[in-house]
Amino acid sequence: MKSLLKHREIITIGGVVLLVAIVGAFHSSFLDPANLVRVLNSTVILALLGAGSAIVIITRNIDVSVGSTLALSGIVGAMLMRDGAPIWVAVLAVLGLGAVLGAINGIGVTYGHAPSIVMTLGTLAAYRGISFLITGGHSIESLPAAYRRVGRIEILGVPILIWIAVAVIAALALLMARTKFGRSFYATGDNAEGAYLVGISTNTIVILAYTISGLLAGAAALVFLAQVGSIGNQAGQGIEMRAIAAAVIGGVSLTGGVGTVVGAVFGAIFISTATSSLSFLGIPGSWSDTVIGAILLAALFADSRVRALVSKRRLAARYSALADETAEGHPKLESEVRS
């Protein structure tokens, strides 16, 4: 039970496996490797954004601007490529711009003291508006064929974009779970004052969290460009809420300090598996939002029940331990019970 609570993402992973098994039982063609790769391919963008959202949420903030960051950095990259810049320059520009846009959010939240949802709602509108302004409302079509070909390279039957995304996410997961630097994100989200007192520069950590989120939004924009081959101003509109939902379904707690990047990625896989399995189950695609909402609420409800149960048990155990000791004659402990 304890390890289950410590590794909440296990439930999400189990959910994904269960979902795939159930849909596969009805329609074995869903289990076709080609179809599973298709599902994964459609998850890459959401998984990257979900991982970024998870890191921001772990520091007890929220980022609703990732969709606009994706659009703005992607549009700038596409314009650079269209105007003949080398591909590697454009790629670096997209990632760099994403990171800068994220850092702006972080600086506003820390030094500007704007509540994180207000700050990122502001940039949600502002970044989207800027991308409209620089394109004049037109989408950017003619990307170099060399770049679009990247999206079709496959290794072992799996698109290279998926391999790269897996590598990036694995690196991030290791960073968050195994390094002191990564743990300081958790410390900041769990107890910002305490983290500050033990020597963590919490402002820097929050800014870095937003920067990583923006960087991943830039990476998602690169995936978008490779997969779609063009980018319009509507790109990524509304995806920020799905990214947050992915993180929450993956076991990341909005109150900060709890959850993992891997969990968020599996949350994203869960969402895209659920929505793509709808057509297999004969449910119209217009129900996909309903399904996401219902899954999210069910996950929250289950989570709250489990947590209430655990804290009740823990309290009961503590009280009974205290009762035993006081019975043995430790009057000092009585005052502790009272306090």
Next chain:
Amino acid sequence: MNALQSRLKIFARWEVGLIGVLVLELVIFSSLNSKFLDPNRLLFSMSDFIYLGIIALPLAIVMITGGIDISFASVASLSAIVMGVSFKSGVGIWGALVIGLLAAVAAGLVNGLLIILTRANPMVITLGTQFLFAGLALAASGLGGISSFEGVSGLPNEFTGIAGGRTFGLPNMLLVFAVVTVLFAMLLGRSTFGRQARLIGANPVAARYAGFRSDAVIVGAYVLTSLSAGIVGILLTSYVGSARADIGASLLMPVLTLVVIGGVSMYGGEGSIFGVVVATFVIGFLQQGLRFARLSENEVAVFTGVILVAVASLRWWSANWSERVRNNRVRRENLRRQAGAADGPRTPVAAASEV
């Protein structure tokens, strides 16, 4: 008590500041273009933004209780499409309207009950219900065989005339806003519900120990927000002449902007209806004035986003600054008192109280 008074003073200042900004805006925009102040134009252009305020007011109450609701945009769509589908399936328009509003109330109950049952963060709950209600709206329009592009059109004239029409020479939208304002101002300022809402936001634990029916107040606040969102969904349907499943989709950001600029704290316990009302006009006229000054829609969006962030930041800094001023004053008074008392070493208590 003193702390409360000085706190109230800050709010008074915040709202006075907002009024100052409003006057400044009117002066600047009318000097740029004298047509801006034309009373008829001013009155009727209000219908372009005043509906945002209708949701912002109850949302302010939700945020004063320490919660947040980001599902209202979906609720507006849901109630519009439920009305549309009912009308299409043969219910009279007024019956359909009531059914639409009932759907909104049900949505609010779902929000409130889920929040008090799970004790989860209201933002995640309403994030979930945001998907749920938007999905249900789409599904309802799918089941009703309605093209998502056109929505339900052919609504009777007496209904489509509501939002654009006028009563006693005033636009109907403005009248609805005025009624809602008076209702919520009374509710927040003069009723037990309002006082409890504020105290729950300020300190939920103390409120529970004081015997407040916190859960009822919280559910009530969410139901009021959803009901208002439903009203706005229906008003917008009447305004554009067709019921669509995505009619509320663009409400989220502007409404939250109003509430925050109106001085409602994201952390509960602080805020007033008056502030939100003034903010409605500040933002509404700002966007209109910018459009009058030939800024494009997207430049206006960028500008509004920047203003939102700047104001939120300014709020913290102004509170911080005024607190520092107050602390300095107290410190000086303490020093003076000690100088008067002269003898006797400074007690640790006195030293501590100065910090």
